[in-house]
Amino acid sequence: MKKIVLLFIVTLCSVYSFGQESSLEKFADMDGVKSVYISKAMLSLMPGLEVQGVDIGSTATKLDNIQILSTEKSDIREKMSKEVKTLVNKGKVEELMRVKEDDENVFIYMKDLGEKKSEFILFNDDKDELTVIIITGTLTLNDIQKIVND
Amino acid sequence: MEKDRMKQLLEKFYDGQTTEQEERVLKEFFQGNDVPDSMLKEKELFLQLTAHEVAVPSDLEERLSQKIDEWDRASRPRTFQLRWIRGIAASVIVLLTVGSLLTPWGGPTRKDTCATVEEAYAEAQKALIMFSSSVNKGLDQVEVAGEKTTKTMHHVDKQLKLLDKQLQQVKK
Numbered sequence: 001m002k003k004i005v006l007l008f009i010v011t012l013c014s015v016y017s018f019g020q021e022s023s024l025e026k027f028a029d030m031d032g033v034k035s036v037y038i039s040k041a042m043l044s045l046m047p048g049l050e051v052q053g054v055d056i057g058s059t060a061t062k063l064d065n066i067q068i069l070s071t072e073k074s075d076i077r078e079k080m081s082k083e084v085k086t087l088v089n090k091g092k093v094e095e096l097m098r099v100k101e102d103d104e105n106v107f108i109y110m111k112d113l114g115e116k117k118s119e120f121i122l123f124n125d126d127k128d129e130l131t132v133i134i135i136t137g138t139l140t141l142n143d144i145q146k147i148v149n150d
Numbered sequence: 151m152e153k154d155r156m157k158q159l160l161e162k163f164y165d166g167q168t169t170e171q172e173e174r175v176l177k178e179f180f181q182g183n184d185v186p187d188s189m190l191k192e193k194e195l196f197l198q199l200t201a202h203e204v205a206v207p208s209d210l211e212e213r214l215s216q217k218i219d220e221w222d223r224a225s226r227p228r229t230f231q232l233r234w235i236r237g238i239a240a241s242v243i244v245l246l247t248v249g250s251l252l253t254p255w256g257g258p259t260r261k262d263t264c265a266t267v268e269e270a271y272a273e274a275q276k277a278l279i280m281f282s283s284s285v286n287k288g289l290d291q292v293e294v295a296g297e298k299t300t301k302t303m304h305h306v307d308k309q310l311k312l313l314d315k316q317l318q319q320v321k322k
Contacts (some may be wrong), residue, residue: 004236004239004240005239007243008239008242009245011243011246012246016203035263036263036264036273036277037262037263037264037269038262038263038264038270038273038274041191041262042262042264042267042270043270043274045267045270060274061171064275065276066273066277066278068263068273068276068277081185083159092218095287097284097285097289098288099287100288101286106283106284106287106288108285120281122281122284124280124284130227131280133281135277135278135279135281141285144278144282144285145282145284145285145286145289147278147279147281147282147300148279148282148286148305148306148309150284
């Protein structure tokens, strides 16, 4: 009987932890959250356009998807901040950078997804809006930096 | 002579090895009047032992089987419950396992929110530029390259505004 209970608990825990994986995604469907999701299929349709000084074409091919969440509602902003903090505390994402400027707080996190894939999370908290940009793909931070710096 | 034989039989009786016939002989002997004085004590004991033969109650068997049935009934619900609990636990585990196997690990795949490629492109550009400029902002602050940063930022701001305009046009 003890064994059965133990097995039961272990199973529940593993299922629960799998359910926790992409915890930022749940905000996408909330009221008051503006959500944009661009899939790999959509990204592959994009022409290798090069806007003046901005090179996206070469980066776009390395992307799996882009997700943008933004909200002006203070209660959701708080929840999102908390969610990100727990992700950092649990060691699911690593903090790469933190920039504070005037009313703007910017955090950049990274999550290694294996097979050279990684997820970059930009957490931009300014006085009227919280924007979270999640980029997944085989790109590096250097690639992201180059987009406007070349 | 009879006395000796009776003593032998008595010994056999107490050892539990007498036959029914021998017991009857013993009983007749002790009930009779020619019991020697030396054996009076034994007579008393023997008669007491054999006098009241414990009668087997006629409903003994019935009562026994009733009792057994009762115990059986009392013990059955426990095993029944245990079996149920085990069954439920097992099926829940199976369901959870199957459920977790069927659910894709990365959660449900999301659908594109942009209807057109142009809109997606503009959004992607906006997001990437924002991301990139943030990274650069952070790195440039480390380098303390003031002039370069303002120049880049100015450019980026211009680009962002342009994109916002584009986006609005696309959405209309």
